Amino acid sequence: MRLSKSWIIASKDFKIFFKKKNIIYSILVVPLIISFLFPALIEFELGKNGGNGIPAAELPILLPAFTFFYLILAGMVPTTIASYSLVGEKVEKSLEPLLATPTTDSEILLGKGIAAFIPPIGAILGGATIFMILMDVVTHGTLGYYFFPNWNAAIVLFLMVPLAIIMSVEWNVIVSARVSDVRVAQQIGILLMLPFAGIYVAGELDLIQLGITSNLLIIAGILLVVDLLLLYVARATFRREEILTKWK
Amino acid sequence: MVIDAENLTKKFGNLTAVEDLTFHVDGGEVFGFLGPNGAGKTTTVRMLCCLISKTSGTARIADYEVGKDADSLKIRKIIGLVPDNVGLYDDLTAYDNLDFYGKIYDRTEAQRKENIERFLKMLGLWEKRDVAAGTFSKGMKQKLAIARALIHDPEVLFLDEPTVNLDPESSKTVRDFILELKKEKKTIFLNTHNLDEAQRICDRIAILNTKLMAIGTPEALETSVQGRKSVIRLVEVTDAILNALQKLSLKNLTRDGNTLTIDVVDPDKENPSILDTIFRAGGHVQSVTVLGSTLEDAYLKLVREAK
Numbered sequence: 001m002r003l004s005k006s007w008i009i010a011s012k013d014f015k016i017f018f019k020k021k022n023i024i025y026s027i028l029v030v031p032l033i034i035s036f037l038f039p040a041l042i043e044f045e046l047g048k049n050g051g052n053g054i055p056a057a058e059l060p061i062l063l064p065a066f067t068f069f070y071l072i073l074a075g076m077v078p079t080t081i082a083s084y085s086l087v088g089e090k091v092e093k094s095l096e097p098l099l100a101t102p103t104t105d106s107e108i109l110l111g112k113g114i115a116a117f118i119p120p121i122g123a124i125l126g127g128a129t130i131f132m133i134l135m136d137v138v139t140h141g142t143l144g145y146y147f148f149p150n151w152n153a154a155i156v157l158f159l160m161v162p163l164a165i166i167m168s169v170e171w172n173v174i175v176s177a178r179v180s181d182v183r184v185a186q187q188i189g190i191l192l193m194l195p196f197a198g199i200y201v202a203g204e205l206d207l208i209q210l211g212i213t214s215n216l217l218i219i220a221g222i223l224l225v226v227d228l229l230l231l232y233v234a235r236a237t238f239r240r241e242e243i244l245t246k247w248k
Numbered sequence: 249m250v251i252d253a254e255n256l257t258k259k260f261g262n263l264t265a266v267e268d269l270t271f272h273v274d275g276g277e278v279f280g281f282l283g284p285n286g287a288g289k290t291t292t293v294r295m296l297c298c299l300i301s302k303t304s305g306t307a308r309i310a311d312y313e314v315g316k317d318a319d320s321l322k323i324r325k326i327i328g329l330v331p332d333n334v335g336l337y338d339d340l341t342a343y344d345n346l347d348f349y350g351k352i353y354d355r356t357e358a359q360r361k362e363n364i365e366r367f368l369k370m371l372g373l374w375e376k377r378d379v380a381a382g383t384f385s386k387g388m389k390q391k392l393a394i395a396r397a398l399i400h401d402p403e404v405l406f407l408d409e410p411t412v413n414l415d416p417e418s419s420k421t422v423r424d425f426i427l428e429l430k431k432e433k434k435t436i437f438l439n440t441h442n443l444d445e446a447q448r449i450c451d452r453i454a455i456l457n458t459k460l461m462a463i464g465t466p467e468a469l470e471t472s473v474q475g476r477k478s479v480i481r482l483v484e485v486t487d488a489i490l491n492a493l494q495k496l497s498l499k500n501l502t503r504d505g506n507t508l509t510i511d512v513v514d515p516d517k518e519n520p521s522i523l524d525t526i527f528r529a530g531g532h533v534q535s536v537t538v539l540g541s542t543l544e545d546a547y548l549k550l551v552r553e554a555k
Contacts, residue, residue, distance in 0.1 A: 016340060245260065
């Protein structure tokens with residue numbers, strides 16, 4: 001497989017995305033809102049009762065839960081870009097000429113994957129950085145130390161979030177093979193955030209301890225296994241003959 | 249020989265899309281593929297371009313074997329395809345559409361610039377190079393798609409219905425461009441419904457309806473189906489004339505008043521003896537007209553027979 005071919009395809013997609021403001025907004029808006037909203041909420045709550053709104057002991061439990069929101073975003077944010085990248089090409093009928101070029105199915109799939117991976121990971125990590133800085137500013141007075149960065153946040157942001165984005169992209173490849181409308185693809189694609197929301201709720205209900213590093217690593221391991229399974233299905237779906245004769 | 253197909257067959261489940269196609273296309277030839285909707289024209293092109301697999305038979309493009317994994321990329325490197333749906337990136341400019349494909353075909357920046365300028369100028373789109381392809385008319389899009397297929401100077405160009413849905417002026421521009429490419433000795437495989445287009449552009453034509461019905465030059469196809477007819481108008485058709493003509497063992501002689509219609513294979517050779525016979529029988533000829541069957545006659549007859 002030649003990465004240069006995949007990069008050419010991804011670069012072309014980036015060029016198209018930058019011309020579509022709705023795609024840019026859909027990637028940036030939610031991570032940015034969350035990044036500013038959560039620190040603002042904590043600041044507001046901390047200020048209650050003469051600065052004792054949230055006990056210092058509760059903050060180390062609360063803050064990792066906020067970090068987990070970025071995992072939910074990882075299941076959601078790539079949907080717009082991935083569905084446009086694949087269903088959009090299907091609607092514009094631009095896949096056939098591309099398939100007639102000397103590129104392999106894997107190179108095209110990887111190119112599409114890179115195009116759908118880089119903007120969301122950039123937006124989510126960028127948003128998370130703002131979140132962590134602001135949260136440290138807000139909570140330092142109460143905690144007496146900077147809560148972020150820490151290992152658990154690193155596992156969520158640098159291991160689980162990329163795995164979740166990859167899963168979302170693969171899921172969208174599979175969905176794209178079966179629908180021919182970008183909006184329908186997005187609606188089905190976004191369902192992938194539900195398992196991540198479920199993990200978050202399970203954490204809130206104390207069914208899973210999300211602040212324990214080993215638990216996070218187990219979840220990351222499960223994500224990796226699911227990624228590999230979905231990769232197998234996506235790879236089987238993204239074949240020239242399938243695309244030209246069976247994709248609806 | 250640039251394209252060589254032997255018993256090429258494609259089945260989708262129980263449906264046979266293409267059956268036992270055997271033909272070849274020489275270098276520099278414009279080869280037309282005529283057939284009704286669902287005849288298997290697009291399926292054939294897709295097989296030859298290594299986009300879909302063949303069920304059986306063999307096909308070669310240049311020195312490479314269609315269907316052999318190791319050769320698929322090599323084949324796609326030396327062909328250019330204009331599919332029936334142009335499939336441009338509407339949000340990219342004309343220049344960026346071509347530049348992307350130039351990069352995919354590993355052309356250097358200098359080569360890309362040169363070819364993009366050359367083809368956009370040839371097709372009258374150079375002034376629109378920085379305009380998004382989505383704003384183009386159908387004709388302009390079709391021309392841009394042809395330029396895209398040529399960006400890497402392919403050995404063989406596959407055109408799938410390049411003038412369908414185009415207005416007459418755009419169709420003519422596209423046809424003229426294909427004729428320009430023909431002058432440059434580019435090998436072109438042209439799928440079309442348009443008989444007039446096929447007749448004007450193609451060196452040879454294959455008529456397809458799942459199976460190959462006929463193949464040959466446009467002139468040969470015209471005469472192969474119905475031959476020609478000599479229509480002779482006389483002052484008066486007498487029994488003596490009819491008796492004399494019947495002795496010539498003519499294929500099909502019909503009379504309508506004072507007009508005789510006779511099937512002939514080669515009018516230049518047969519008409520003199522027919523006229524001589526008429527004169528000897530005392531006939532006075534007013535006019536002689538040779539009617540030839542058209543490519544349309546040949547096409548319709550073959551397609552109807554296949555049904």
